[in-house]
Amino acid sequence: MKWAGRLLGTLGLLLLLAAGGLWWTQFNDGVDIHDVTPPAGEPEALVKRGAYLARVGNCLACHTERGGVPAAGGRPVRTEYGTVYASNLTPDAQTGIGKWTANTFWRAVHFGRGGDGRLLMPAFPFTHTTLLTRGDADALYSYFMSLPPTAGRPPAHELRWPYGSQWAQAIWRTLYFKPGSYQADPGQDDAWNRGAYLVRGVAHCSVCHARRDALAGADWRNLQGNLLTAQRWYAPSLVDPREGSVADWPVAEILRLLKSGIAEHGRASGPMAETVKRGTQYFSRDDLRAVATYLKALPPAASGKGPESVPANAQQEARPGYSGQRLLGEAVYRDHCAECHGENGQGHGDAYPALAGNRAVTLPVIDNLLQTLLYGGFNAATREYPRPFGMPPFAPTLNDGEIAAVLTYIRTSWGNDARAVRPSSVHAIRGRNKVSEAP
Ligand code: HEC
Ligand code: HEC
Ligand code: HEC
Structure with a gap:
């Protein structure tokens, strides 16, 4: 029994030492x-x-x-x-x-x-x-x-x-957590380094865009997309071309997104609209250009959130109930959405976003779509775009089946090719308090 006591004593001492360390x-x-x-x-x-x-x-x-x-x-x-x-x-x-x-x-x-x-x-x-x-x-x-x-x-x-x-x-x-001031990468130019300093440090984009693990920790340089659990919004991967990567956008369009909140192929919604409204619209042109330089240079990588290349439509068409859901979705779309987003999802200028060819519509993670459909929303109100048009909330008027159907319809029409949406997914989000206290 003596050895057991000694073992316990040693373990206790080690624990104390670790705690002290x-x-x-x-x-x-x-x-x-x-x-x-x-x-x-x-x-x-x-x-x-x-x-x-x-x-x-x-x-x-x-x-x-x-x-x-x-x-x-x-x-x-x-x-x-x-x-x-x-x-x-x-x-x-x-x-x-x-x-x-x-x-x-x-x-x-x-x-x-x-x-x-x-x-x-x-x-x-x-x-x-x-x-x-x-x-x-x-x-x-x-x-x-x-x-x-x-x-x-x-x-x-x-x-x-x-x-x-x-x-x-x-x-x-x-x-x-590793304390340490930003160290410039000598292999990159000044604009890239300024961009890295802003994105990783000052403007901390990765607070939302870095993939977090179970303890809400992350490699903070990684921008591979993350579900913001408290807000139920998905911050898309900034390295995946099918999600939020802007690698192939002209610099002027990236500047426009971060300055005004809207661009040709994307717009800031939910927590990102808040980020633009409170933060990025105040960046100097040089700093925005630096951010754009850094974002464009990020090496592309798949987010791993969806099927890589198999077209969803081809697989889905055979499924029972799928064509009925699409038919219902088409009717809902005609009655409730087409007046703003257009008969063919083509949108209307800066006021109403096109849904055809829109990454926000085809994202593998559907939380943002559900938030927008159920609770409505605005893009960022900025100095360059002070009065954004609003998207009305449909939680009061459409049931779970109708919302799932219209989402399925817009995700699989006009060249869009993404997975159908189940009514149970709508149900899971409805009723949760929408928290808009984005950092
Ligand atoms: C508070 C969380 C949050 C922060 C901070 C944040 N984002 Fe986002 N971002 C989001 C969310 C949520 C979306 C998805 C909604 C949308 O597309 O607007 C998004 C979308 C984007 C998109 C895709 C836009 C599109 O329409 O395709 C880009 C690009 C982007 N963010 C860049 C940035 C940059 C650069 C920063 C730092 C200056 C940043 N984000 C900081 C939450 C955040
Ligand atoms: C009164 C006009 C109006 C109606 C009706 C309307 N929307 Fe919208 N919609 C908007 C505006 C404005 C936005 C941009 C605001 C935002 O992203 O929060 C938007 C955003 C969206 C988005 C997000 C697009 C993006 O790029 O982030 C989707 C998806 C969407 N609407 C689908 C629908 C569907 C489906 C319906 C019908 C059930 C519908 N909308 C009805 C005005 C409308
Ligand atoms: C997402 C919201 C958020 C942002 C962005 C943020 N802070 Fe804070 N900050 C907090 C919170 C919450 C606390 C309190 C933390 C605690 O008490 O443990 C805090 C604490 C602090 C403290 C410690 C105060 C004290 O009394 O000990 C300082 C200093 C500070 N922040 C400075 C800054 C600076 C500088 C920036 C911008 C570069 C910044 N914060 C950005 C939320 C934020």
């Missing part, structure tokens, strides 16, 4: 937050640069409550683990960052640690802001410190156990 690596980042050296550079220029970054990095949008004081926090960020509330980033001494040094701010964006030293929740995309250069972090700090101080403590986070605990965060970080 975990603690040490996560909390020992060596930043001296009491060092009061001000950021290097001309204050006015820093504030201006910071204001731009806070816009395009979506910091302001996420840290401002709907209708609230800019940057004063309190906005809920819903995740599948619960709700997290954004912090007050105004320089209020008690509830904001008033007492912070530039180093405290740097530690937050680079190491993901709060003013109080806590490991912050990854709802704050520190996995991406860690790529920020020290200069950009200082600019952001200068900008937030220049705002009028506003008192106000955000509500306490509502996270399911154990996700809110510091232990869970420490473990998650050892798996998915």
